[in-house]
Amino acid sequence: MAHKDSEKKFKELMTAFFQGGMTRRRFIHRATQLGLSAALISRIAPASFAAEDDFLESSPVAPNESPVTRERVQYLQSKPYKDTTINVMVLRSAVGDCVEYHAPRWEEETGAHVNITKVPIDTLHQEIFADLKGSGLYDAYQTAAWFYGDFFTSDQPAILEIAPFLRDPRYPYWDPGQFLPAMKRLYTWQGKLFGVLFDADAQILYYRKDVLGNSDYQEKFRVKLDYDLPNPPKSMKEMHDVATFFTGWDWNGDGKDDWGISLHAKVNEQGFFHFLTLAAPYVISAGNKYFYFNPDDMKPLINSEGHLRALEDYVKFLANGPKEQIGWTLEQGWNVFLAGHAVMEPTWGDLPTLAQDRAHSSVQGRIGATIIPGTTETFNPITNQWEESSLNPVGNTNGGTWHCVISRRSKQKEAAYDFLAFMANKKNAFFNVVTGWTGVQPAMKYEYFAPVGSGTVEEWENQGWDKDDAIAYLNAYYANLVLPAQQIYLRIPGAADYWHELDVRVSSVLSGKAKPKEVLDEVYQAWEKITDRCGRESQKKLYAQSYAD
Numbered sequence: 001m002a003h004k005d006s007e008k009k010f011k012e013l014m015t016a017f018f019q020g021g022m023t024r025r026r027f028i029h030r031a032t033q034l035g036l037s038a039a040l041i042s043r044i045a046p047a048s049f050a051a052e053d054d055f056l057e058s059s060p061v062a063p064n065e066s067p068v069t070r071e072r073v074q075y076l077q078s079k080p081y082k083d084t085t086i087n088v089m090v091l092r093s094a095v096g097d098c099v100e101y102h103a104p105r106w107e108e109e110t111g112a113h114v115n116i117t118k119v120p121i122d123t124l125h126q127e128i129f130a131d132l133k134g135s136g137l138y139d140a141y142q143t144a145a146w147f148y149g150d151f152f153t154s155d156q157p158a159i160l161e162i163a164p165f166l167r168d169p170r171y172p173y174w175d176p177g178q179f180l181p182a183m184k185r186l187y188t189w190q191g192k193l194f195g196v197l198f199d200a201d202a203q204i205l206y207y208r209k210d211v212l213g214n215s216d217y218q219e220k221f222r223v224k225l226d227y228d229l230p231n232p233p234k235s236m237k238e239m240h241d242v243a244t245f246f247t248g249w250d251w252n253g254d255g256k257d258d259w260g261i262s263l264h265a266k267v268n269e270q271g272f273f274h275f276l277t278l279a280a281p282y283v284i285s286a287g288n289k290y291f292y293f294n295p296d297d298m299k300p301l302i303n304s305e306g307h308l309r310a311l312e313d314y315v316k317f318l319a320n321g322p323k324e325q326i327g328w329t330l331e332q333g334w335n336v337f338l339a340g341h342a343v344m345e346p347t348w349g350d351l352p353t354l355a356q357d358r359a360h361s362s363v364q365g366r367i368g369a370t371i372i373p374g375t376t377e378t379f380n381p382i383t384n385q386w387e388e389s390s391l392n393p394v395g396n397t398n399g400g401t402w403h404c405v406i407s408r409r410s411k412q413k414e415a416a417y418d419f420l421a422f423m424a425n426k427k428n429a430f431f432n433v434v435t436g437w438t439g440v441q442p443a444m445k446y447e448y449f450a451p452v453g454s455g456t457v458e459e460w461e462n463q464g465w466d467k468d469d470a471i472a473y474l475n476a477y478y479a480n481l482v483l484p485a486q487q488i489y490l491r492i493p494g495a496a497d498y499w500h501e502l503d504v505r506v507s508s509v510l511s512g513k514a515k516p517k518e519v520l521d522e523v524y525q526a527w528e529k530i531t532d533r534c535g536r537e538s539q540k541k542l543y544a545q546s547y548a549d
Contacts, residue, residue, distance in 0.1 A: 055173070064105045065172055066427040075170040079111030081415045088404065088419070089128060090142040092118035094350070094439030095199055095402040098432055099142060099423065106422045112415055122268040125150075125496040132158050136409035139416040143195070144400035145186040146499060149492040149542060151405070152189055159405040161192050165417045174424035182481040183443040186401045186489060190545060194405055196417070197424035198432070200443030201399025203277040204476050205239070206337065206351050207232050207344045209368035211251060212242070221245055232370040235391060236281065236313060239344070239373045243320035246343040254340075260320040262342035264333030267507035271328075272499060273398045275506050277346060277372055278317070279310030280394040280487040285378040285387060289547065292490050292498070293531075294382060298540045300527040302502065303520035305386070306379030311509060311516040318510055326511050338363060346372060348399055349441035352473040356465050357436050365466040369476035371395070371483065395483030402439070434463040441477070448474050492542045494534045501526040 055067040061076045062068045090096035096118050103114040117138070119127045128141045129150060141159075143151075151158045165171055174197055176184065182202075187195035211217065212231035221229035225241055233239040243260030251258050265271035276291075283291050283306040293300055301307070318325060321342065325333065330350070337345045338354060338361040345351060352369065355361045374393035379386050404420045406413055422428065432440035433447050445453035449471070460470040490498065505523050508514040531539050 062109055062172075064102075064109065064428065065422065065425045067173055068425075069169040069173055071169040072172065076109055080170075081412075081418065082111035084110075084112045084412055084415050085115060086112065086139045086410075086412045086416050086419060087115045087117065087137055088140045088142070088416075089117050089119055089124075089131070089138045090404075091124055091144075091400070091402060092120045094437055095400070096142060098198075098438040098440060099404070101438075102423045102428060103419075106419050109422075110415070110418065112419070114419060121270070132407060132409065136407065138407055139410035139412050140404045140406050140420060142198075142402055142404050144402060144496075145201075145397075145489055146400075146491055146495040148186075148189060148194075149495055149546070151194070152542075153493050156408065157189075157194070158408055159194050160408055160410075160413065160417075161194055162196060162406070162417065163193060165414075165421070166193075171418055172421040172425045174421055174426065174429070178444040178446055180443060180445060180448075180478070180481055182395070182397055182486070183401065186397060186491075187403060195403045196405075196420035197429055197443060198403035198420075198440065199399075199401050200397075200441045201348055201401045202396055202441070202477060202480050203273060203346055203348055203372065203398050204480050205232065205344060205346045205370050205372055207368045207370070208340075208363065208366055209472075210366045211246070211343050212368070217246075217251065232368055233344075233373050234370075234393075235373050236278075236375050240313070240316060243317060243344060247320040251343075252340050256341075259322060259336065259342045260344065261317055262321050262333050262336040262345045263318060263325045264328045264330045264347070265318065265326050265507065265510055266329050267503055268500075269329055270399070272503035272506055274346065275311065275314050275502070276487065277396050277398050278314055279307055280396055281372070281375040281392050281485075282306040282310040282313075282378060283381060284394045284485050284487050285380065285389070285392050286485060287387060288378075288380045288382050289486075289488060290382060291487055293527075293543055295540070295544055295547070298531050298536050298543065300524045300531075301381040302527060303517075303524040304379055304381035304384075306381060307520055308516055309379070311506065311520065314506070315509060315516070326507070349473065349477060350436070350439055352469055353434065353438075354436035355469065356463075365469060367466075367469045367472060369472040371476060371480045392485065393483055395480045395486045397481070397489050398487070401443075430459070434460060434465065442474065448478055452478050488547055491546050492534075492539055494530045494539070497530050498527055501530070 054070055056070065058066050059068050059073045061073045088099065090099045100116045103116060107113055125147055131138050176193055183200045187193055212229060218229040230238040230242060233242050246258065246260035248257050250256060263274055283304065290301060334351050334354060336342045337351060340362040352367050355363050355367055358364055371393050374391045376391060377386055377388055378392050406416050410416050426446065429444065430447065432438045433442045442448065447453060447455050449455050449457060457467050457470060461467055502523050505519045509516050509519050
């Protein structure tokens with residue numbers, strides 16, 4: 001084998017191993033085939049970093065980490081970052097509060113200090129890139145997955161690849177090999193890992209299984225609509241029928257009228273994700289994977305007949321909840337469901353997690369979960385044709401999937417990674433996932449039950465979860481992530497601008513100030529200007545690459 005070819009294959013092998021793409025045993029086997037000596041392989045892949053017998057379940061030196069390597073324990077004894085300060089910019093939201101929660105525990109272990117700056121969502125993108133181009137004050141940023149394209153617009157990425165850090169057993173241990181593939185791609189760029197585990201957003205449908213299972217309501221529904229009450233709804237038509245049926249009467253018996261659905265649609269927040277999620281099965285199918293742009297010329301698809309049908313649907317859904325939804329943040333929308341006044345809510349995994357807190361929830365033990373209902377008609381915006389099917393459900397990873405990345409300009413790169421890896425350590429990552437106020441959802445196999453992962457229901461019950469709620473939630477969340485048809489996440493440069501233009505205009509439709517067709521045509525024109533500003537040919541290339549990740 002030629003030397004250059006061998007060197008290239010070894011680099012590829014190293015990358016796969018340190019990013020969790022292969023086991024240590026397979027790495028050693030493949031490296032041996034390339035002619036490497038056993039001594040060299042041992043130095044490259046220390047047994048202490050990968051061998052189970054060298055992991056400690058816990059240590060007084062690292063009380064907030066489990067598992068922990070012996071090298072980590074030895075490293076911490078020296079208080080390695082004593083008098084070191086790192087600056088971290090986070091979202092002013094639950095996920096930012098979660099980062100703040102972990103800071104003093106890491107400080108105690110390492111002797112360092114963390115300065116946390118919280119920024120509202122409507123200015124976070126601007127603040128991050130202003131810092132990258134300006135003072136470079138921050139060592140790490142909590143980023144949304146849709147910011148990624150903007151990190152790679154110059155020859156040098158604005159953020160650091162983390163493979164070199166993963167090689168060192170002195171840092172807190174976490175295993176990227178445990179990522180579910182749909183989530184790992186949101187932490188990577190062109191096959192390289194840049195993000196450190198934190199959040200894992202996707203939207204599915206949560207519903208009151210006790211209400212849909214009520215025999216009296218089932219009979220009333222059958223009489224009114226001439227078919228059995230869906231439990232749960234599988235198609236958009238069924239979801240509309242259920243939402244309409246349960247709106248405007250007192251089905252929970254508290255003397256007040258209740259609702260069929262609860263949404264959070266405030267502009268400049270994250271309500272536009274409802275549109276993306278509900279629109280997916282009207283546009284994505286086995287015959288078309290493109291939702292945003294035509295890959296041949298980067299012309300927007302956003303004003304297609306499928307997108308229009310979906311926006312009209314969104315308006316109908318909004319009418320089946322309180323009129324105040326148009327101005328609600330996430331928490332306000334969730335509270336209606338948690339208080340027992342809405343039958344359904346399409347949203348993130350915060351909802352079932354928050355439902356486990358009986359001090360703020362009346363629905364623990366009564367939550368069903370399923371994938372977002374599909375459609376029987378899908379519009380292919382590439383061929384410009386409607387297509388019929390028995391049912392077309394589409395998966396999504398919509399949301400921020402909020403996690404931290406390290407600035408290339410950081411003056412404390414090692415300490416910054418240490419803090420991020422500390423939060424990614426299994427003990428802390430699991431705490432984040434099972435605790436309602438953190439805003440964090442499950443990305444790792446060990447958080448799911450067999451046969452998907454190695455987690456157990458008892459672990460969730462020990463954290464105060466209702467057993468059936470946990471099973472329903474994780475089964476549906478995973479089912480969404482592995483559906484054959486998926487709405488691929490938009491991560492090209494300017495994604496924040498594209499989505500802002502969509503968000504503002506969709507909000508004008510929901511408030512009754514504009515018509516769906518004229519608004520989507522306006523979005524088309526706005527997106528064209530953004531594409532031209534960013535460079536059509538470069539956007540076309542990056543858009544294609546984003547689908548290949």
